[in-house]
Amino acid sequence: MGRSIVHHATVAATDRGLATDSVLIARELESILGSDGVLPGGPRGYLADATESRSLRGRADAVALPTHADDLARVVRWCYAHDVPIVPRGGGTGFAGGAVPLDGGVVIGLERMHSVHRFDPELWRIRLDAGVATADLRRRARESGLYFPPDPGAAEQSQLGGNIATNAGGPHAFKYGVTGAWVTGLQAVVAPGELIEVGGPLRKDVAGYDLKSLLIGSEGTLGIVTAAWLRLIPAPEAALPVTACYASAREGCAAVDSVLGNGLGVAALEYLDAGALVATRDAFPVPLPAGAAFMLIADADGSEQEAARLHAEVIEVLGDGALSVHAPRDARAIAELWRWRDGASIGVTAQRGGKVSEDIVVPLDRLLEAIEGTVEIGRRHRLPACSWGHAGDGNLHSTFLIAPENPGELERAERAAEELFALACALGGSISGEHGIGWVKRGALERQWAPAALDLHEAIKDVFDPKGLLNPGKKLARWPTT
């Protein structure tokens, strides 16, 4: 690649301050939303997402906090008519800079749109606003004996709309699929400010082109999701995890193959490599063997009987060749284990204070190469590297650890990430399984798709957003030339 790596910190360098534009914009938004629906200027909390550890922070003219979809549509209509960029924002937990306003405009925060419009537990369905927190949705379903399987990290902070905008996954996507698999209907605002509704409380619909799936994962660049109908399923009676440690990634990946080869329909199949284990092992609920250099976590769910049967089989299959097996059965110990797993990302960050963490996907038979390749790429760039993630889905959180205060490390990590994308594509995989393209992976899709497919991506963007105002600079198929 002949292009130079742009320092992320330069994004905010063009800060024009609270210019006349900003004042005008805030005033207009107030006429739509009332003064308590607008935060003039760009309050700090709305200018970054989880990429902040990579120094990515933007600038906004104002933050709009609508409480109803109609108001949100009016905000978009005004912005679209006045050439003002629009950056939708959920919980701000993204890892790709998707919610970061790169150079002004209006951030639309969805957090005040958090109504549950309808919940029909007896029909296994719910309609709710995009601003509902993922964890709230999951709890609500559980209280009625139902289950919303997608479980991306940061569930207390992240919102349904953000999950939809990135088509978020999580450990249990292995059995249950990603967020989009559970969305049966969407309400969205599209340019120049129209509310549309596609699908509904419907389990099938092949009438029009699949605008729903097109909006899902589009990272706010085609429209802003305001509400969704979701399908739910009866909650499994039990979910029993099994963790197993191995002496090497090779042995661990062989165990992954054994799970599939034995036809074990586990709900989740997670891993941590040696570096990720180093960063997190002290917090693991039980002592780990000294030689542990790889860990798998499988989850056996179903009826009490079914989960117990599968659990026993998983213990046997994962136990073969393992250094140790930990298979907690009581609710508290199980919750403790998953809390530990959820903390992996933070544990890794804590090692050196910062990280560049990606989310490549590879075919399952290339998993070992991707895990080993991540470490090797780090070595070439003189950075400690590790990975963890969703082994069963071939989805790695490949991570390069940086000390943000050390000059050049972020830049080296960015170069390493470029090599990582090349590796993913060389292995027949994808540059993103969960986080999306956002801003930080701009241009990387050129490695993955043929020019004809890139052209279609760009033409679709033009159809939905002829002025290029919806989350500008994000999810670009090609490296920006201007």
Next chain:
Amino acid sequence: MGRSIVHHATVAATDRGLATDSVLIARELESILGSDGVLPGGPRGYLADATESRSLRGRADAVALPTHADDLARVVRWCYAHDVPIVPRGGGTGFAGGAVPLDGGVVIGLERMHSVHRFDPELWRIRLDAGVATADLRRRARESGLYFPPDPGAAEQSQLGGNIATNAGGPHAFKYGVTGAWVTGLQAVVAPGELIEVGGPLRKDVAGYDLKSLLIGSEGTLGIVTAAWLRLIPAPEAALPVTACYASAREGCAAVDSVLGNGLGVAALEYLDAGALVATRDAFPVPLPAGAAFMLIADADGSEQEAARLHAEVIEVLGDGALSVHAPRDARAIAELWRWRDGASIGVTAQRGGKVSEDIVVPLDRLLEAIEGTVEIGRRHRLPACSWGHAGDGNLHSTFLIAPENPGELERAERAAEELFALACALGGSISGEHGIGWVKRGALERQWAPAALDLHEAIKDVFDPKGLLNPGKKLARWPTT
């Protein structure tokens, strides 16, 4: 609706015979595919689909039968450069006229593209050509202990590519989802004749806009699917059906609610209403009670143990209020039951020699209204009407029976279908859950979507097919004005 009903038979009225164009087209195709890859003119078998019972039959200049995706791309490239319409064709089992060449051009039959490129049973995945028959795929998976759940009717004839092009469902979509839920990657030819590949043997991918989902269900109007990567799952050890008869649709629909309300995760939940039972009851494996006016079929699958447990619960829940319950346990009797269910459509057609059969979807709590509304609409148009289908998915095969030799009946049935679409939309549903829009439902989407969504549908078509040559006249969002 102020528009008049077009007689379907008029479609073929402009037959220009084997004109110079046809000869030229056939010659050019032969230079690409060889003489055995081209059928000059339009052999009868390629001019109609399952809508033939509604008198829909078209005209083609030639039929191309490529054996490789590259050749198919070359055919498309030549046609696109010479403004020749292109009509892809799978097994020809569609109910919407989607594979019917309306007015000349080249029919591309996929049946010679039937290779299994790669099958990795130990990794639960397969890549195969679009022309593989659905039943072959399902058998192939089964032989390795795996399961491809989508089970649309006519599985011996229908092809994977057609299933993808219509996002086909079937009884077991209730638990397992429709075809698209199993497609992880697509190879397709897009205009003006480029092969693209999106996704792969990947269980997650959020890199680009979801071109894969956009192509799925697009009925050959955005591109031609040539091959697909599918994910599979371990086959359930057992699947035990339960059928129950009720005195009325109301009681039957109450039983559907009970299945969901009791949290029974059945794999399929089918129904036949009174009229569908009349047409099929003589062939049912056991005698049915005289007062039976509604039947439900549920399927309990899973491990031996799990299926047996669920089976017992389903018998209890469906049995409450039923006139009779039939729950076969041996493989032969189970196969006989599903064969009978598969024959429902033919049995209904046999009543009067023809039918207009649609596939509306409604929210589950409106199922009874849709079932009763179908009969009522028939009555208003002096046509016997009935429905059967996928109760759990709220997906009805609402059908108006016609004697094709009686003048005016087809036209009355078409008018009835228009009212049916209006009913589906009034109930918050969709005009199509399985068959797609094809030609016969052209314009019906106007009832369902807001103008802004219709505009997006049309603009997407323009992006993929600027010359309007890919399956022209099909899946139109709006009623054609020319």
